[in-house]
Amino acid sequence: MTNQNIPKIRFKGFDNNWETGIELNDTIEKQFKGKARQEQLNEGVVMYLDANTLNGNTPFLSNAEADTDSKDILIMWDGSNAGKVFTGFEGALGSTLKGYKVKDENDSYFIFNYLVKYQKKIYEQYRTPNIPHVIKNFTEVFKVSLPSLPEQSAIGTLFQTLDELLSAYKDNLANYQAFKATMLTKMFPKAGQTTPEIRLDGFDGEWEEKKLGELAEIVRGASPRPIQDPKWFDGSSEVGWLRISDVTNQNGRIYDLEQRISELGQEKTRVLKEPHLLLSIAASVGKPVINYVQTGVHDGFLIFLNPIFDKEFMFQWLEMFKDGWNKYGQSGSQVNLNSDIVKNHKLKVPTLNEQHAIGAFFANLDDLISSYQAKITELETLKKKLLQDMFV
Numbered sequence: 001m002t003n004q005n006i007p008k009i010r011f012k013g014f015d016n017n018w019e020t021g022i023e024l025n026d027t028i029e030k031q032f033k034g035k036a037r038q039e040q041l042n043e044g045v046v047m048y049l050d051a052n053t054l055n056g057n058t059p060f061l062s063n064a065e066a067d068t069d070s071k072d073i074l075i076m077w078d079g080s081n082a083g084k085v086f087t088g089f090e091g092a093l094g095s096t097l098k099g100y101k102v103k104d105e106n107d108s109y110f111i112f113n114y115l116v117k118y119q120k121k122i123y124e125q126y127r128t129p130n131i132p133h134v135i136k137n138f139t140e141v142f143k144v145s146l147p148s149l150p151e152q153s154a155i156g157t158l159f160q161t162l163d164e165l166l167s168a169y170k171d172n173l174a175n176y177q178a179f180k181a182t183m184l185t186k187m188f189p190k191a192g193q194t195t196p197e198i199r200l201d202g203f204d205g206e207w208e209e210k211k212l213g214e215l216a217e218i219v220r221g222a223s224p225r226p227i228q229d230p231k232w233f234d235g236s237s238e239v240g241w242l243r244i245s246d247v248t249n250q251n252g253r254i255y256d257l258e259q260r261i262s263e264l265g266q267e268k269t270r271v272l273k274e275p276h277l278l279l280s281i282a283a284s285v286g287k288p289v290i291n292y293v294q295t296g297v298h299d300g301f302l303i304f305l306n307p308i309f310d311k312e313f314m315f316q317w318l319e320m321f322k323d324g325w326n327k328y329g330q331s332g333s334q335v336n337l338n339s340d341i342v343k344n345h346k347l348k349v350p351t352l353n354e355q356h357a358i359g360a361f362f363a364n365l366d367d368l369i370s371s372y373q374a375k376i377t378e379l380e381t382l383k384k385k386l387l388q389d390m391f392v
Contacts, residue, residue, distance in 0.1 A: 008389040025139035030101040034093030047091030064092035082132040083122040109156030145392035173372040184320040213343030216304035221297035224268035232265030244283040261296040281337035286325040288318035312359030
């Protein structure tokens with residue numbers, strides 16, 4: 001029989017049962033409710049802590065008195081996110097928050113992560129209905145299980161290290177994404193110009209104006225009808241069926257397609273056996289796509305056949321120009337793109353050699369961004385697993 005008083009995963013050197021049924025209140029030295037209200041404050045040097053700041057937005061630096069330090073556990077007391085916990089912040093606590101200062105005989109990061117593990121339970125069982133609000137006696141009725149302080153500290157330190165790694169990877173990811181966004185605006189000519197602001201070494205001369213329709217044969221995908229008919233699909237088919245959710249989830253680079261289209265369905269669509277550049281003209285309008293697997297393309301996409309451009313260069317140009325298609329929609333209405341609009345759109349293009357160089361530059365950036373995203377996903381999965389298995 002499994003012992004319910006010990007976790008599934010444990011550091012070596014610890015074997016005692018955990019003490020269960022302890023009131024959260026017994027681990028807390030002091031509780032304090034936030035008093036600061038931004039509209040009553042002036043600018044200063046103390047971080048004003050509210051939901052926006054705790055969720056990563058730019059903080060307001062105020063003249064309020066700091067009342068919390070980085071070891072305190074903060075909990076949203078009111079509002080839609082009531083019950084969500086945070087730690088690692090110093091500043092003046094906003095009026096919708098409450099703070100817990102953990103006793104010295106307990107590890108604050110252990111207690112914080114215990115609450116994180118049971119975050120869903122807090123949402124479901126310890127908030128008032130209708131207008132969400134953490135129940136008044138939360139710390140008395142919420143029970144925790146505790147090991148010895150040395151084991152608490154070991155677990156707390158592990159999760160602190162994981163969180164610091166995650167934070168570092170997320171910061172790097174944000175920096176590279178911002179760098180790419182900046183370079184997209186500087187490595188393609190702005191409206192009315194024939195050269196970009198930043199250029200790779202070894203290239204000069206003006207870029208040439210072309211219509212997209214002069215650079216490729218642009219055709220629309222096709223869809224079998226009615227699309228809900230199961231005869232169009234076959235799970236054993238080697239040809240995938242591209243959906244806009246695939247584009248969103250894979251950020252336009254399609255390496256895997258869950259839904260497969262049958263041989264009968266393939267007769268009613270356009271099947272791409274090799275990588276091609278596509279453009280979404282429905283739902284996520286203007287999103288560029290490259291398929292790296294055999295793909296059936298429905299009529300919500302345009303396909304660039306027989307291109308005389310570098311595929312990666314044009315993918316990045318379309319990414320840069322994505323919001324530019326909005327001018328083809330009426331105010332407040334959905335953008336409506338068709339092949340004629342896209343074919344007749346004019347852009348500036350350099351020589352093929354410069355296209356190759358620019359495409360490679362951004363492809364390397366995308367690979368770097370993807371590697372950070374994958375590492376973040378890996379660490380978040382590991383943390384979720386350890387939260388489940390290292391606490392009782």
